[in-house]
Amino acid sequence: MRKLLAYLSGLALMLTSMAVPVLAAPYTPGPVTTPTFDCTIFDSCILYVDVDYAAAPPSDGTKDFPYQTISSALAKAKSDSNYRYIRIAEGTYSAEGFPLEIDMADFSHNIYLDGGWNGLADDWAERDPAANPTTIDAGGNATAIRYNGIGGGVTGLRIHGASAAGFGSAYGIDVDLSGGSATTMTVSENVIYDITGFGGAAVRIVTGSSSATANDNVMYDVSTLGGPFWLDGDVDAYNNVLHDNNGINVVYCTNGAHLYNNVMLENTPFRVIHAAGSCTVQHNSIVRNQLQDNGTDYGAVVMEGGANVVANNLITHNTGNDSSRHLAGDTSTFEYNGLYGNTADPEAGTANNLVCDPNYAVSNGTNADDVMMNSASDCVDAGKNIATITTDFNGITRPADGDDDGDAKSDPGAHEVPAPMVTAPVISNLDVLVDPFSPDGDGTQDSTTLGFTLNAEADVTVEVKTSTDTPVATLATSETKNGSVSYGWDGKGTGNTDLEAGMYKFVVMATNTGGSDMQEVSVEIAYDSTPAPGEQCAGYTDVAAS
Known part of the structure; x- marks a missing residue:
């Protein structure tokens, strides 16, 4: 015994005198996967569901590790009111606990089921219900999806296979908001078919004091008393x-x-x-x-x-x-x-x-x-x-x-x-027949003619302006014209006033319900320096002009 105690004492002394080895580098922990949830500013988080996920590592409802069933996402949303939006990837969902139920006894917040996503394989980059069919197969159960007293939305899903025997009722989507607080509900972009029962409907919505919309859905092969739509209350179906x-x-x-x-x-x-x-x-x-x-x-x-x-x-x-x-x-x-x-x-x-x-x-x-x-x-x-x-x-x-x-x-x-469809007007072939002209009453080139072509019927306004855009005359105001159009101008201004020699321009505007066009062309007033025929020049008749 004394030898054993001596041995243990020596061992203790040796251990306390040993130097602690220094590691070559500090230890760095390996990567730890921390779930990152997609949340809005209102902290309404998104859960992801992809039936094709391989389940390794285990699903947690994140974008990278989605649940494989909608039921799992609903269970998570039931326990945590931050989760309201459930994105569902393409594929067929039949291994569910039907009905998929959102009940006010279990939920205190709206729940939105949104299908048509391309899923984990494509990083959830696209939502297109037609290209990414998300199918809920009720498998002969009476109801596929039921909301009771809780609002939200069901969008972008293909729902089929709900049936009830005898006098039972079958529903694709059954929404009863009458027992809960006022809320809203949206049912849109769904394809619902193969719903069979004596009673029921493909979509039944009862609003009570709430409101709902049902839009852009397609329903066929529904054989129930209510038909595709059973709408009771403030529902807009369009x-x-x-x-x-x-x-x-x-x-x-x-x-x-x-x-x-x-x-x-x-x-x-x-x-x-x-x-x-x-x-x-x-x-x-x-x-x-x-x-x-x-x-x-x-x-x-x-x-x-x-x-x-x-x-x-x-x-x-x-x-x-x-x-x-x-x-x-x-x-x-x-x-x-x-x-x-x-x-x-x-x-x-x-x-x-x-x-x-x-x-x-x-x-x-x-x-x-x-x-x-x-x-x-x-x-x-x-x-x-x-x-x-x-x-x-x-x-x-x-x-x-x-x-x-x-x-x-x-x-x-x-x-x-x-x-x-109204063809917008286009002005072409804009031309002045006499340019310059001399509106001096001598019978020679006293007026000019503006001509142009319209490709479509339009209201035409023609103004004469100076080179600095001062209006001096109006030849037409909102006259309906088409094809070849012409207007004459005697060189007079508004109120039949004489205008000075110089450069002017015709401004043409054509307008109809299809559009408008504006073009302009210049014209010159240049008064003759030679007297008109028969006029006197220094007391003599100007025979050269006659």
Whole structure:
């Protein structure tokens, strides 16, 4: 034991006397990956989702390490209110917990789901929903996306596969804002299809005290009671294309919903639009729909509950029932609609509802521009101007003077026929016939003529000015001219005053709605030094001049 203690004491002494070796260089830690989030100035951070991410290192929702599922991003956003925006890369998302639910019980902030991004492989540099399809496959679940009491947005997604058996309801996007605080909601640039159920809709929006917009969506193959759109409340639905749907309705709207600039064509419903009270339906094209029941509760546009306004729509080539129908004493406004080729038009010729052939560009097809009117149609400028609708489906300004009669009025339907293109005037061949000339009344070269050519009809103004731009005479003011044009000038100034000899210029301005042109040409007044014939010179007749 004494030997062991002695050994340990010696070892301790040796260790305390050893020199500590000096390292060749200070130790530098290796790179540490610190998540960097994209945030706005309001600290509303972005989460990224890319189904094709390889998951090494593990996903954390950053741009470089995105989540693979939308459900994961929602779980993160649920736990941290800084996260509001979720960018979703192209690909098919089916391994999700459906419905993708944003509920006021779990979220205190709006959530925005935004598809169409090109993802990690291209550093998230581009958002283009058409080029980068982002597909939500509900896989037979009843609802793909549900918002309850929370606003935000669903944009740039392709949603399909929601279905419900029996009398169940199926939804692509189901939004109910009525139970939460006032907020806003946007549903745009989505393609929604293959939604099947007895009840439900491709998109249902109930606003309560909130508001919503639904624009630039395409919906087809929807077979539900509500149809592609079920709109209840302060919803503006515009620039949507709804085709080849076969539910009860294509659109059900009530309680302040506003539909405009939408195209609804080649559907097979019982009603295309069911305006169930306080719904405004303006500037829509309702074309080539085959109504499945000729009963008195159905038709292309069915109105009930009162206070609906249906105006400036094109309702044409619909078969199977009437183009319009009022239920149970309904007194809604139905006016300035263009009607043609329907099975029956009970309101044709009333309230400025016009029977007119739109002469569509294409006789079939499901593209919105297939139902653009021909400029020669009697429907052009047949609507009334609606102050709140200032553009059409393609962004053309309303109203436009499509029939070129000088009075711009809105066209019925989703498309506005623009005013004819007016060729801007160009002045050419500007010339002075007599230059110089001598306006002295001697019968020789007393006047001159200005001539020029216009390539298009325009309002012409011609002034005479000094070489220093002082106006001295006006030959024309806003005279409509075209082709070869000429004006004579007797060399007199305004008020028939004599002008001094010298250099002057004609200034020609031509203007129309296409543009304007201005040209100028000089002319000289040079009075004769020789007396006119028969004049006396020092008491003798000037025979040389006669």
